[in-house]
Amino acid sequence: xxxxxxxxxxxxxxxxxxxxxxxxxxxxxxxxxxxxxxxxxxxxxxxxxxxxxxxxxxxxxxxxxxxxxxxxxxxxxxxxxxxxxxxxxxxxxxxxxxxxxxxxxxxxxxxxxxxxxxxxxxxxxxxxxxxxxxxxxxxxxxxxxxxxxxxxxxxxxxxxxxxxxxxxxxxxxxxxxxxxxxxxxxxxxxxxxxxxxxxxxxxxxxxxxxxxxxxxxxxxxxxxxxxxxxxxxxxxxxxxxxxxxxxxxxxxxxxxxxxxxxxxxxxxxxxxxxxx
Amino acid sequence: xxxxxxxxxxxxxxxxxxxxxxxxxxxxxxxxxxxxxxxxxxxxxxxxxxxxxxxxxxxxxxxxxxxxxxxxxxxxxxxxxxxxxxxxxxxxxxxxxxxxxxxxxxxxxxxxxxxxxxxxxxxxxxxxxxxxxxxxxxxxxxxxxxxxxxxxxxxxxxxxxxxxxxxxxxxxxxxxxxxxxxxxxxxxxxxxxxxxxxxxxxxxxxxxxxxxxxxxxxxxxxxxxxxxxxxxxxxxxxxxxxxxxxxxxxxxxxxxxxxxxxxxxxxxxxxxxxxx
Amino acid sequence: xxxxxxxxxxxxxxxxxxxxxxxxxxxxxxxxxxxxxxxxxxxxxxxxxxxxxxxxxxxxxxxxxxxxxxxxxxxxxxxxxxxxxxxxxxxxxxxxxxxxxxxxxxxxxxxxxxxxxxxxxxxxxxxxxxxxxxxxxxxxxxxxxxxxxxxxxxxxxxxxxxxxxxxxxxxxxxxxxxxxxxxxxxxxxxxxxxxxxxxxxxxxxxxxxxxxxxxxxxxxxxxxxxxxxxxxxxxxxxxxxxxxxxxxxxxxxxxxxxxxxxxxxxxxxxxxxxxxxxxxxxxxxxxxxxxxxxxxxxxxxxxxxxxxxxxxxxxxxxxxxxxxxxxxxxxxxxxxxxxxxxxxxxxxxxxxxxxxxxxxxxxxxxxxxxxxxxxxxxxxxxxxxxxxxxxxxxx
Numbered sequence: 001x002x003x004x005x006x007x008x009x010x011x012x013x014x015x016x017x018x019x020x021x022x023x024x025x026x027x028x029x030x031x032x033x034x035x036x037x038x039x040x041x042x043x044x045x046x047x048x049x050x051x052x053x054x055x056x057x058x059x060x061x062x063x064x065x066x067x068x069x070x071x072x073x074x075x076x077x078x079x080x081x082x083x084x085x086x087x088x089x090x091x092x093x094x095x096x097x098x099x100x101x102x103x104x105x106x107x108x109x110x111x112x113x114x115x116x117x118x119x120x121x122x123x124x125x126x127x128x129x130x131x132x133x134x135x136x137x138x139x140x141x142x143x144x145x146x147x148x149x150x151x152x153x154x155x156x157x158x159x160x161x162x163x164x165x166x167x168x169x170x171x172x173x174x175x176x177x178x179x180x181x182x183x184x185x186x187x188x189x190x191x192x193x194x195x196x197x198x199x200x201x202x203x204x205x206x207x208x209x210x211x212x213x214x215x216x217x218x219x220x221x222x223x224x225x226x227x228x229x230x231x232x233x234x235x236x237x238x239x240x241x242x243x244x245x246x247x248x249x250x251x252x253x254x255x256x257x258x259x260x261x262x263x264x265x266x267x268x269x270x271x272x273x274x275x276x
Numbered sequence: 277x278x279x280x281x282x283x284x285x286x287x288x289x290x291x292x293x294x295x296x297x298x299x300x301x302x303x304x305x306x307x308x309x310x311x312x313x314x315x316x317x318x319x320x321x322x323x324x325x326x327x328x329x330x331x332x333x334x335x336x337x338x339x340x341x342x343x344x345x346x347x348x349x350x351x352x353x354x355x356x357x358x359x360x361x362x363x364x365x366x367x368x369x370x371x372x373x374x375x376x377x378x379x380x381x382x383x384x385x386x387x388x389x390x391x392x393x394x395x396x397x398x399x400x401x402x403x404x405x406x407x408x409x410x411x412x413x414x415x416x417x418x419x420x421x422x423x424x425x426x427x428x429x430x431x432x433x434x435x436x437x438x439x440x441x442x443x444x445x446x447x448x449x450x451x452x453x454x455x456x457x458x459x460x461x462x463x464x465x466x467x468x469x470x471x472x473x474x475x476x477x478x479x480x481x482x483x484x485x486x487x488x489x490x491x492x493x494x495x496x497x498x499x500x501x502x503x504x505x506x507x508x509x510x511x512x513x514x515x516x517x518x519x520x521x522x523x524x525x526x527x528x529x530x531x532x533x534x535x536x537x538x539x540x541x542x543x544x545x546x547x548x549x550x551x552x
Numbered sequence: 553x554x555x556x557x558x559x560x561x562x563x564x565x566x567x568x569x570x571x572x573x574x575x576x577x578x579x580x581x582x583x584x585x586x587x588x589x590x591x592x593x594x595x596x597x598x599x600x601x602x603x604x605x606x607x608x609x610x611x612x613x614x615x616x617x618x619x620x621x622x623x624x625x626x627x628x629x630x631x632x633x634x635x636x637x638x639x640x641x642x643x644x645x646x647x648x649x650x651x652x653x654x655x656x657x658x659x660x661x662x663x664x665x666x667x668x669x670x671x672x673x674x675x676x677x678x679x680x681x682x683x684x685x686x687x688x689x690x691x692x693x694x695x696x697x698x699x700x701x702x703x704x705x706x707x708x709x710x711x712x713x714x715x716x717x718x719x720x721x722x723x724x725x726x727x728x729x730x731x732x733x734x735x736x737x738x739x740x741x742x743x744x745x746x747x748x749x750x751x752x753x754x755x756x757x758x759x760x761x762x763x764x765x766x767x768x769x770x771x772x773x774x775x776x777x778x779x780x781x782x783x784x785x786x787x788x789x790x791x792x793x794x795x796x797x798x799x800x801x802x803x804x805x806x807x808x809x810x811x812x813x814x815x816x817x818x819x820x821x822x823x824x825x826x827x828x829x830x831x832x833x834x835x836x837x838x839x840x841x842x843x844x845x846x847x848x849x850x851x852x853x854x855x856x857x858x859x860x861x862x863x864x865x866x867x868x869x870x871x872x873x874x875x876x877x878x879x880x881x882x883x884x885x886x887x888x889x890x891x892x893x894x895x896x897x898x899x900x901x902x903x904x905x906x907x908x909x910x911x912x913x914x915x916x917x918x919x920x921x922x923x924x925x926x927x928x929x930x931x932x933x934x935x936x937x938x939x940x941x942x943x944x945x946x947x
Binding site for chain 2: 103206252
């Protein structure tokens with residue numbers, strides 16, 4: 001394979017091309033908007049304008065530039081997202097194990113797990129606030145609730161995907177239930193578990209931004225809604241949209257990296273390939 | 277060989293005859309228990325809340341009875357958005373997964389980009405879509421509908437493409453080797469192996485997709501120009517502190533979710549049975 | 553493996569096609585729409601500018617329609633806008649006044665809908681959106697004098713807006729705190745109205761607003777609402793609860809707050825002013841000349857605003873900055889609003905002690921089962937107007 005070909009077919013290059021395609025489409029739309037709207041930056045600004053706003057040192061509030069606002073509020077939001085994600089993941093995984101352990105539990109609570117997802121946050125928030133008495137804790141709880149479902153369903157699907165032969169093999173070894181879980185079930189559900197994580201990691205960030213808007217005391221969601229309500233430069237909004245998308249991808253990629261590190265399934269694959 | 281494997285998978289997924297029976301009785305029993313606790317206000321004591329924040333089922337029931345025609349009108353609007361958005365989004369999502377499978381190098385990169393859409397918060401997406409669709413129609417009800425469907429669509433695309441891609445590529449062990457030993461063409465591998473293998477994954481995606489499509493429809497209604505839908509009613513009533521009415525609509529939203537989920541399960545049952 | 557590599561060359565060609573196809577499937581529909589519609593909007597904007605130019609030169613010749621004609625025309629086209637969420641009652645009252653159905657379009661919190669003519673008669677607060685429409689600073693639309701307004705006060709459908717409230721229980725248990733809070737807040741409002749420039753600067757420091765200019769504009773407009781009543785008379789006692797204006801608000805509220813819950817609707821129809829306000833705390837506060845009310849029962853209190861930190865609430869920020877709250881022995885924390893947990897909910901469940909809301913929202917909340925009490929009425933007249941482009945409504 002020639003060097004040029006190698007570069008062309010390398011992953012970063014491919015991603016770059018995709019991003020460029022998206023940017024091109026975006027720019028086409030932006031050029032259109034510029035011609036037709038009085039305030040095109042509200043509808044679809046040029047990418048260059050957004051980038052410029054990131055590096056501009058123009059103060060959009062009393063003491064901060066747009067980028068500074070985004071960074072300072074991102075801190076609070078991402079922290080909440082992380083804690084919520086952590087709790088959601090643990091809860092989701094345990095829930096899946098529990099449901100696998102007992103078919104009765106699965107049948108009883110599975111429909112309700114979905115039901116919880118159905119309750120709009122805006123309705124849930126006052127009740128959770130009444131229980132926790134603290135808006136910060138409520139936000140973390142809600143973020144956790146919103147993220148555990150993909151983990152739970154995917155892990156359960158993984159646990160259920162174990163083939164009968166494997167069970168039979170383990171039974172023939174007279175393996176205990178615990179051993180079956182440790183040696184067969186949990187390893188085989190890991191890829192599914194990570195699928196769940198890859199979905200729920202960006203969701204945790206989304207959820208965290210969403211719950212920021214419950215009360216106006218800082219965080220990306222707050223700034224996003226303030227910017228949307230034109231109480232602040234609209235570029236703060238666009239920066240947050242891109243920032244959250246970027247962090248979302250990053251979190252998903254991070255889960256992929258962790259998967260490769262820890263997953264026994266992948267380790268086994270690598271070993272097998274070596275042998276062949 | 278392959279066919280036999282599938283059978284085992286399915287047989288494992290849906291066990292003997294008692295199971296469907298149980299899977300109705302158990303959740304209903306839990307539901308009745310929760311409702312009993314709720315109506316007798318024991319639930320309020322456990323959660324530390326009051327009947328104002330969490331109104332009694334009897335009160336919700338009365339409000340539903342009093343406003344049935346109005347509620348049905350809102351339900352229709354929400355269901356339409358959720359279903360159309362989910363259908364289009366899932367279709368495109370699956371198409372993307374197929375393309376990503378056929379062209380692994382370029383597709384996988386594109387897939388990560390699509391998955392990144394999941395990281396954009398709906399609260400940011402919904403107002404943007406409302407702005408972008410301003411010129412679709414001079415009729416506010418039509419352009420609001422388009423905006424809402426687009427939001428649901430984008431959310432569904434991400435879920436479906438990630439899961440379907442897994443289903444198309446996470447093949448049973450050695451099955452690909454076997455196909456190669458038959459000197460099977462790519463097309464044959466695709467239609468005989470990958471496509472059938474992805475069906476359970478489609479349902480996994482839909483299980484996540486159904487609740488999220490309802491939620492997305494509800495959130496996008498908050499920002500839509502034309503005032504209609506269950507979500508808009510929830511928000512209106514929460515903001516003007518009509519918790520009993522808000523909870524009525526929350527209950528209705530849950531009902532929509534459950535019904536859609538039940539329909540999905542029915543489809544799954546029929547489709548997977550036909551595969552036997 | 554070699555086969556696969558050879559295939560790749562072919563694939564590379566195919567990839568480009570697929571890439572375009574995928575993108576088309578993703579963005580195709582929307583970009584198509586954009587193309588079609590951009591043509592339309594281009595036409596409309598070009599006519600707009602033409603109309604704008606002619607309007608500039610010949611406004612004296614061509615007369616603008618009367619308010620009644622404007623409302624009727626916009627309503628028949630279905631292009632009257634409001635934010636909803638409890639802000640719509642005055643608009644509905646106006647629509648009813650002119651015999652129109654009470655439906656409206658949901659207006660976003662920007663004025664883009666007004667700008668692109670999807671809403672021709674848009675709601676605006678005199679101190680906020682109207683400024684964004686007229687002025688030319690960052691984030692504004694620069695329509696200057698090419699727009700007209702319909703004032704709710706002049707139309708006789710005004711409802712009272714920003715007040716201070718807490719729960720009845722809180723007021724009864726902490727009378728000293730409540731009086732001290734009103735006293736210091738009114739001192740802040742008085743100073744703010746006397747020195748709007750300084751007040752705007754203070755608010756700008758606390759908030760994260762678009763521009764200092766907008767805060768200054770807002771401060772000068774808010775001053776008018778605080779110092780003038782619905783009949784246009786000057787108010788000297790800031791924060792007083794005018795009986796007639798409050799009755800008018802309650803009457804309109806009873807007519808236009810539509811509640812699906814029968815129990816709540818019944819309660820609403822029976823509400824009296826005594827159920828929603830108590831003048832004694834404000835009277836006690838204004839009677840004092842030195843701000844001494846005895847030890848506050850609760851020294852550390854929070855107040856949640858109805859909206860984002862802006863000059864709409866300059867009185868509280870000024871009182872904070874100037875130390876008026878410290879003087880009466882209170883430590884005050886101002887929480888900005890605009891989130892999904894509304895100020896009525898936050899006050900009712902005890903997350904915060906005081907709140908700023910519109911009287912109509914308080915009335916609705918009490919019908920729904922809360923027990924909130926207005927303790928001062930800061931805005932003496934309605935700040936809501938309907939704004940329209942003059943050239944859209946020429947005879």
